[in-house]
Amino acid sequence: MSQHIPARRRIAALAGASALALGLAACSTPSAAPAEEDGGGDATGVTDTTVTIGTHTPLTGPAAAGYSSISAAASAYFDYLNDNGGVHGRSIEFIVKDDGYNPANTQTVVRELVQQDGVFAIVNGLGTATHGSVLDFLNQNGVPDLFVASGSTAWNQPEKYPWTFGYNADYIVEGAALAQYAADEHPDATVCVLGQDDDFGDEFIEGVELAIGADGIADIQRYSVSTQDVTAQIGAMQAAGCEINMLATINGFTALAVGAAAQLGWFPMWFSSSSGADYPTLVGYLGEEMGPKLLQGFTGTNYAPMADDDWVALFRTVNDEYNGGAAFDGNTIYGMSVAYLFAEALAAAGEDPTRESLVAAVASGDLKGNGILPLSFGEDDHAAYLGVGITKVDQGVQDYIDASYAVEGGAVTAVEPQPVALTGKGLPAS
Incomplete structure (x- = not known):
């Protein structure tokens, strides 16, 4: 024993x-x-x-x-x-x-x-x-x-x-949900993607294409976690006229992307997978002075409790x-x-x-x-x-907004959240 x-x-x-x-x-x-x-x-x-x-x-x-x-x-x-x-x-x-x-x-x-x-x-x-x-x-x-x-x-x-x-x-669900939300709220915006150079990026792009089609993406850039620099990718996205940048990035590379754009004097909208969308973590990377300013309006996905x-x-x-x-x-x-x-x-x-x-x-x-x-x-x-809620940062608070999507059978549909209530002090019955 x-x-x-x-x-x-x-x-x-x-x-x-x-x-x-x-x-x-x-x-x-x-x-x-x-x-x-x-x-x-x-x-x-x-x-x-x-x-x-x-x-x-x-x-x-x-x-x-x-x-x-x-x-x-x-x-x-x-x-x-x-x-x-x-x-x-x-x-x-x-x-x-x-x-x-x-x-x-x-x-x-x-x-x-x-x-x-x-x-x-x-x-x-x-x-x-x-x-x-x-x-x-x-x-x-x-x-x-x-x-x-x-x-x-x-x-x-x-x-x-x-x-x-x-x-x-999954990344297909997240990519599709974010792209559908972009299409619903910003139908005329130029959408681009920055993705990790593995299945993470591949499947996220597949999800974006599921919602808005391959021709709905103006530019796709990829990065490797072995290279701590995305300046070239961000420069290419700026040159492509991207207005919404969708990110299949881990938190560190989300911060690199946002920071690199700011150094170029470029401030597009950012839509991120949950894997790289945690606001406190991103502020930790970007700094308490600039982080909240750069992340105002930052859009992400989630499925866990928040706020x-x-x-x-x-x-x-x-x-x-x-x-x-x-x-x-x-x-x-x-x-x-x-x-x-x-x-x-x-x-x-x-x-x-x-x-x-x-x-x-x-x-x-x-x-x-x-x-x-x-x-x-x-x-x-x-x-x-099989679904996620859309989150947004407003005045330093990251929380769900009134938009949730599910992806089933190749279709992206709006759904109503069904949050699980806390019972038994968060301890399972046994």
Whole structure:
């Protein structure tokens, strides 16, 4: 029976640990419970008092400043959950390992989590290219791969990857929603796109084209996370006469784009995927003096609670008490929302959970989460959200406006939000 270690301490202890070589990891033996012998399923990572899960995330590297706070927020929620009895009497042990937003590192640390640490599940592994590098490994080993922190459609392939479920609204949905909103509100504006040079950018562009057609995009520019400069791309977009710049960017590159345009004396409208639209994070990059000015009217997408919401109030309290009062932003809400959803899934998996019963709980379609639109999980659908709300920054406050869109069957339609009310102090029934 393993000793419970608070999730925050697990992060501190493991973030700086050096990775083992892949060959060594492949030979290691899981330290948790083996599969049940009675055919009831695989209970690896589960003891009488704990459930051990893990994640890979960029605590260092080009995406760290925008995303490293997510795992800390999730850990804080798990500590809050554990102090309130856990799930079916078990505490959650959350192991967080740094992959630096580098797929080679991701492969190393995920093998460690599965083969050395014996985790029950991987939860909210972050990044499109990074998580894509371990997708086959996790599914071949029957490890629940839940709520991936990326909007790639790769996670929604139930027949090929039955153990994997996404969390973010996918990039096609986000691109289509933003483009439809632009068409509805600014029908004569010249629309352009700046996208990351991977599936993130490809699928976001596909979504924009779904709403306004390929000929509705005046210019497309791409960037690589290995080059911290988008001046050339922004200059080309200015020369193309772009009035609305749609961004498939992570937070750091959103800030680079907005800052580069300002240096050119150019102030177009900015429409961003949720992956690069967190206002407090962007102000952190751009500075308290110029950030609020440059981001006035900044438009984005989201599906999580925002601003004046009971969930947000609870998460602020949890952040103060269990996360050392760290800066509170959209990443905090995101991390705690994912942690709550995992706790809800674990509660639904039964008093003696197995990997199989955990995946069945997610695929049942019964989970509610805490988003503004219903979860779409089912046996044949491993995507979380098929729609998003449109957000806007006004006088330093980022919140939803009266516009939400869903994308189904190749069509973009306006929908009414259906936010999930806070109940039971944000603790799942178990």
